[in-house]
Amino acid sequence: MARDGTATRDRILDSAMQLVMDKGYGGMTVDQVIAGAGITKGAFFHHFKTKSDLAQALLERYVRLDDELLHELVARAEKLSHDPLQQYLIFVGLLEEALRSPAESPPGCLVASYVYQLELFPPDTREAVINSFNEWRRVLCPKLDAALAKQKTKLPITSEQLYDNLMSLFEGGVIMSRLYRQGATLADQVAQHKNYVELLFGQHD
Amino acid sequence: MARDGTATRDRILDSAMQLVMDKGYGGMTVDQVIAGAGITKGAFFHHFKTKSDLAQALLERYVRLDDELLHELVARAEKLSHDPLQQYLIFVGLLEEALRSPAESPPGCLVASYVYQLELFPPDTREAVINSFNEWRRVLCPKLDAALAKQKTKLPITSEQLYDNLMSLFEGGVIMSRLYRQGATLADQVAQHKNYVELLFGQHD
DNA sequence: CGAGACATACCGACTGGTCGGTATGTCAAT
DNA sequence: ATTGACATACCGACCAGTCGGTATGTCTCG
Numbered sequence: 087m088a089r090d091g092t093a094t095r096d097r098i099l100d101s102a103m104q105l106v107m108d109k110g111y112g113g114m115t116v117d118q119v120i121a122g123a124g125i126t127k128g129a130f131f132h133h134f135k136t137k138s139d140l141a142q143a144l145l146e147r148y149v150r151l152d153d154e155l156l157h158e159l160v161a162r163a164e165k166l167s168h169d170p171l172q173q174y175l176i177f178v179g180l181l182e183e184a185l186r187s188p189a190e191s192p193p194g195c196l197v198a199s200y201v202y203q204l205e206l207f208p209p210d211t212r213e214a215v216i217n218s219f220n221e222w223r224r225v226l227c228p229k230l231d232a233a234l235a236k237q238k239t240k241l242p243i244t245s246e247q248l249y250d251n252l253m254s255l256f257e258g259g260v261i262m263s264r265l266y267r268q269g270a271t272l273a274d275q276v277a278q279h280k281n282y283v284e285l286l287f288g289q290h291d
Numbered sequence: 292m293a294r295d296g297t298a299t300r301d302r303i304l305d306s307a308m309q310l311v312m313d314k315g316y317g318g319m320t321v322d323q324v325i326a327g328a329g330i331t332k333g334a335f336f337h338h339f340k341t342k343s344d345l346a347q348a349l350l351e352r353y354v355r356l357d358d359e360l361l362h363e364l365v366a367r368a369e370k371l372s373h374d375p376l377q378q379y380l381i382f383v384g385l386l387e388e389a390l391r392s393p394a395e396s397p398p399g400c401l402v403a404s405y406v407y408q409l410e411l412f413p414p415d416t417r418e419a420v421i422n423s424f425n426e427w428r429r430v431l432c433p434k435l436d437a438a439l440a441k442q443k444t445k446l447p448i449t450s451e452q453l454y455d456n457l458m459s460l461f462e463g464g465v466i467m468s469r470l471y472r473q474g475a476t477l478a479d480q481v482a483q484h485k486n487y488v489e490l491l492f493g494q495h496d
Numbered sequence: 497c498g499a500g501a502c503a504t505a506c507c508g509a510c511t512g513g514t515c516g517g518t519a520t521g522t523c524a525a526t
Numbered sequence: 527a528t529t530g531a532c533a534t535a536c537c538g539a540c541c542a543g544t545c546g547g548t549a550t551g552t553c554t555c556g
Contacts, residue, residue, distance in 0.1 A: 090551095091505055108410035112318020116542065127543085128507045137542065199407045201470050202399075205313035215470060240495045241486050247479055250467055254480045255456070258463030262455055265406050265420060274452055275459045278487070281446050285490035290445045294524060294531050321516065332517085333533050342516065 095133045097123040102144055107194040111141055112206050141200075141207060142214075148196040149218045159184070160225055171233035171287060174226065178252070178280045186273040193263040193272055195256075223249050239286045248283065255279050300338045302328040307349055312399040316346055317411050346405075346412060347419075353401040354423045360389070365430055376438035376492060379431065383457065383485045391478040398468040398477055400461075428454050444491045453488065460484050 101122030105114040116137055120130050134140040163177040184190060197215050204212055223246075230245035259275035284290060306327030310319040321342055325335050339345040368382040389395060402420050409417055428451075435450035464480035489495060 094505080107407070110315040110317045110408040110411070112315045113408055113411045114317070115540085117540085126507050127509095128545090129505070131543065132505065132507095135543095194407075198466050201466050202312070202404045202407055203315040203318055204469075206315070206318045212470070219467075219470070240490065243483075243486075247483065250464075250476055251460070251480060251483050254463030254467055254476075255459050256463065257466045258459030258461065259455075261403050261406050261462045262424075262459055264409075265417070265424070271455055271459075275456060278448075278452065278456050281448075282483070282487045282490070285445065285487070291496070296531055299531080320514080322514085331533050332535095333520095334531075336517065337531065340517095 091133065094123075094125060094129055098125070098130060098133060098140070099144055099147055102140055103148075103196070106141075106144065106196065106199060107192075110199060111203055116140075138207065142211065145196060145200065145211065145214055149214065152197075152218065153221055155184070156222055156225060169233075170229045171237070171283075174229040174233065175280055175283060177226070177229075178276060178283070182273050182276040182280070185276060186270070188269075190269070193260050193269055195260050198257050198260060219253065222253065226252070233287065237287060240288055241286060243286060248286075251282065252276075252279050296338065299328070299330060299334055303330070303335060303338060303345070304349055304352055307345055308353075308401070311346075311349065311401065311404055312397075315404060316408055321345075343412065347416065350401060350405065350416065350419055354419070357402075357423065358426055361427055361430060364389070374438075375434045376442070376488075379434040379438065380485055380488060382431070382434075383481060383488070387478050387481040387485070390481060391475070393474075395474070398465050398474055400465050403462050403465060424458065427458065431457070438492065442492060445493055446491060448491060453491075456487065457481075457484050 098119060102114065102119045105118055105122060116127070116130055119140070120127055123130075134143065159177055159180045160173075162180055163173045166176050167173050197218055200207065200211065200215055227245040227249050230248050234243075234245060255275040255278065256272070259272035262275075263269050263272040303324060307319065307324045310323055310327060321332070321335055324345070325332055328335075339348065364382055364385045365378075367385055368378045371381050372378050402423055405412065405416065405420055432450040432454050435453050439448075439450060460480040460483065461477070464477035467480075468474050468477040
């Protein structure tokens with residue numbers, strides 16, 4: 087191997103990430119990407135065969151970091167309690183904490199952005215996005231199922247609906263946070279999901 | 292006036308609406324719009340000065356229909372009860388009902404789509420989007436404030452946070468519904484917001 | 497050790513096609 | 527006859543992607 091190109095590749099991905107968040111994939115040009123990364127067209131097409139190849143790489147990196155965060159928070163929650171409901175509530179609390187910290191990346195979910203432009207991508211992109219959601223589902227629903235089996239809730243509910251509730255609040259919270267430019271809104275909504283689950287399980291009577 | 296062009300104008304808007312939902316504004320070309328509307332370039336630029344003029348008209352129409360739905364549902368809810376909390380809960384129930392009906396348009400919120408491409412639009416587009424959200428806030432928060440003044444909730448909460456909860460669940464629910472292609476997810480999440488408010492106000496003890 | 501063969505990283509001018517937008521004309525209804 | 531509602535032909539800018547070439551590193555073998 088010759089010179090190490092990973093730094094350049096990362097800078098391309100960073101530049102593209104910001105542009106996709108601000109303009110969408112269809113509204114972003116590769117000239118803008120290379121300008122943001124401070125490189126040239128030759129370098130870009132050395133690292134990515136096509137623009138849509140970049141889109142796929144961007145999604146892969148995003149999903150990978152997302153999964154890492156998920157598993158890290160779950161592992162921490164599992165160490166803090168053995169009860170599945172408490173593990174779930176602690177996990178949501180840790181997620182809220184992570185979103186509240188100012189160091190966290192500016193609000194914006196690549197997956198949500200792609201969902202509103204799915205026709206620009208090949209069909210397997212949709213599947214990759216679904217798989218990304220399903221990973222969270224695979225990890226979290228068993229906790230909720232265990233809690234539901236152990237205790238009756240105040241209202242009839244399924245683990246899938248509660249999972250969808252968390253995901254909806256997250257994605258919707260991102261939109262609100264982006265629009266109003268205050269990240270606290272997102273963290274507040276994740277906190278309210280915790281409230282909701284606690285109330286359902288009668289933790290505040 | 293010569294021939295009536297409003298039908299053509301509406302067909303352009305309809306075609307553009309579908310394209311924006313599938314590809315985003317930046318990923319949509321006016322050639323695609325005119326192909327979908329079955330007209331020519333001359334007709335398009337007769338009705339809209341520029342592509343971004345179309346974007347603005349699209350947003351205006353969307354917000355207008357959105358506001359009409361809001362006020363219709365609120366008026367119906369106000370006729371069904373005099374208690375502010377009940378009015379709010381009935382309103383959310385009517386909204387759920389409207390979203391559950393199959394006649395309702397396929398899931399997709401133009402406002403959310405714009406939020407993920409704000410840099411493609413002039414700054415006043417963001418303000419128009421914010422105003423759209425604030426109209427719902429202006430109508431719904433007083434109901435919640437009246438309810439909060441009358442009765443203590445099980446957990447501390449503000450009307451703004453509850454309003455954000457409804458909006459987040461709506462926008463996030465749209466994303467989930469779009470991705471999984473089942474509209475029930477969206478209606479389910481609106482229903483869960485109702486659950487949450489009811490639990491907060493101790494309606495299930 | 498050193499030279500040269502080779503692979504990867506990167507550059508920037510160039511290309512074919514598509515983009516948003518315009519110029520000009522025709523037709524229908526008043 | 528005039529005006530608004532379209533259609534057709536066309537333009538320059540910009541788009542994604544290509545290509546010939548250079549710079550810089552590693553590996554091999556004498």
